[in-house]
Amino acid sequence: MPKIKSIARSPHIDMTPMVDLFSLLLTFFILTATFRPVDPAKLTIPNSVSEKIAPDNDIMTIFISPDKKIFFNFDNGKDTSRHFRAELIKAMGEQYKISFTPKEIKEFSKKSAFGMPIAYMKQWLSIEDQKEADKLQVGIPTDSIDNQFAWWLNKARFVNSQAQVAIKADGNVPYPVVKKVLDLIQKNGINKFNFVTTYDKQEVGIKDIPKQ
Amino acid sequence: MGEVVQEEKAQKGAKKRPKKHPGRIDMTPMVDLMCLLLTFFILTAAFSKPKIMTITMPEKDPNAPAPKIDARRTLNILLTDSDRVYYYVGAIEPGKPQPQIVKSNFSKDGIRKVLLLKNKDLFTKISEFNEKRVKGKIHVSDAAAEDFIKSLKKDDNVGPIILIKADEGARYKDIVSIVDEMAITNIASYAIVDLSKAEKDLLKAQPR
Numbered sequence: 580m581p582k583i584k585s586i587a588r589s590p591h592i593d594m595t596p597m598v599d600l601f602s603l604l605l606t607f608f609i610l611t612a613t614f615r616p617v618d619p620a621k622l623t624i625p626n627s628v629s630e631k632i633a634p635d636n637d638i639m640t641i642f643i644s645p646d647k648k649i650f651f652n653f654d655n656g657k658d659t660s661r662h663f664r665a666e667l668i669k670a671m672g673e674q675y676k677i678s679f680t681p682k683e684i685k686e687f688s689k690k691s692a693f694g695m696p697i698a699y700m701k702q703w704l705s706i707e708d709q710k711e712a713d714k715l716q717v718g719i720p721t722d723s724i725d726n727q728f729a730w731w732l733n734k735a736r737f738v739n740s741q742a743q744v745a746i747k748a749d750g751n752v753p754y755p756v757v758k759k760v761l762d763l764i765q766k767n768g769i770n771k772f773n774f775v776t777t778y779d780k781q782e783v784g785i786k787d788i789p790k791q
Numbered sequence: 792m793g794e795v796v797q798e799e800k801a802q803k804g805a806k807k808r809p810k811k812h813p814g815r816i817d818m819t820p821m822v823d824l825m826c827l828l829l830t831f832f833i834l835t836a837a838f839s840k841p842k843i844m845t846i847t848m849p850e851k852d853p854n855a856p857a858p859k860i861d862a863r864r865t866l867n868i869l870l871t872d873s874d875r876v877y878y879y880v881g882a883i884e885p886g887k888p889q890p891q892i893v894k895s896n897f898s899k900d901g902i903r904k905v906l907l908l909k910n911k912d913l914f915t916k917i918s919e920f921n922e923k924r925v926k927g928k929i930h931v932s933d934a935a936a937e938d939f940i941k942s943l944k945k946d947d948n949v950g951p952i953i954l955i956k957a958d959e960g961a962r963y964k965d966i967v968s969i970v971d972e973m974a975i976t977n978i979a980s981y982a983i984v985d986l987s988k989a990e991k992d993l994l995k996a997q998p999r
Contacts, residue, residue, distance in 0.1 A: 598821060601822065601825035608829065612832055624841075625968065626968075627974070628971055629843060630842060633840065643963070745843055750964030751962050751963070755959050757966065758957075774843065774846065774970070775841050776971075778842045783903070787907060788907045788908065
């Protein structure tokens with residue numbers, strides 16, 4: 580019997596289905612990816628064992644930078660048609676007798692964290708250049724004569740009573756600065772708040788209890 | 792994954808002509824690139840979410856009388872500059888001998904050991920429960936487990952009551968670290984409160 584000759588073929592795999600699948604997954608991930616908004620200042624966040632993930636909506640974030648500047652962020656809510664940010668700026672405008680044009684209100688809705696005296700707000704909203712706009716971010720005043728930060732908190736609470744409070748502060752911020760912010764939050768009737776931290780696993784078990 | 796291209800020998804005598812073959816593109820580099828991008832997007836999607844640590848503060852009411860707490864259960868933790876930690880048991884009362892103040896630190900063998908020892912009963916209970924869950928001896932949902940641990944903490948009436956007090960020198964990360972220790976050692980009751988005058992003096996008297 581003649582030998583059956585095995586035909587030497589190059590090992591070739593058809594990659595088309597693989598490419599198809601990958602393209603699909605890639606498109607999905609690119610589309611669902613939400614880019615994290617840039618923090619208004621460079622912050623070194625302390626560690627904790629908490630694995631709780633910060634909610635995307637209904638949260639007001641207070642940033643405290645290493646140079647003790649205070650920034651504030653507030654989201655539009657889960658149902659973005661509520662336009663919480665627009666309501667907030669309108670409420671603040673009423674408080675400080677500043678009338679914002681519809682264009683400015685729209686611009687404010689689109690932006691994220693901010694930290695400047697309310698008097699600079701109009702200018703900040705009109706500036707196109709990012710670098711120039713950042714120069715205006717000198718921190719929200721918290722002094723007792725004109726405590727604008729307290730008003731922001733108050734109005735934000737009024738606009739969205741469901742909003743949680745998160746504090747994102749640099750680890751090296753002195754405690755009195757944080758305490759001042761915490762006291763102001765508590766004055767607005769919020770006794771539960773969140774510290775934004777980075778996850779750091781710690782293994783502690785029964786065996787770690789020291790013997791007496 | 793590279794394809795080995797084998798040259799087919801042109802048969803002798805046959806006329807050399809361009810061989811007809813279906814236009815095939817080597818997709819390997821494309822797959823490589825896609826793999827890379829995909830991994831990147833999956834990883835960034837999973838890790839970009841910031842984590843939060845929730846803390847509930849006691850309600851501030853200047854008219855309300857200070858809550859009575861059992862001095863024997865109280866452990867005061869004092870935080871001050873350069874990450875120094877001190878603790879003492881009980882309360883400072885005028886006319887009584889001052890409690891012993893002990894220096895500690897944020898390391899594994901520092902304040903954590905003290906807290907674990909103080910909170911032995913509750914910590915053991917919670918750890919045993921968690922271990923059983925991990926080993927699959929009990930099947931409960933995450934929410935139910937959380938509720939169970941919460942009820943354990945609520946029923947605890949022998950464990951320590953921690954009062955966290957920070958002075959002007961302390962930094963934000965000290966507060967986060969100590970609250971984190973509370974979470975690690977499963978302390979049922981703790982609060983961040985203000986320093987008293989006596990404690991301020993006590994801290995000042997401590998050598999660096």
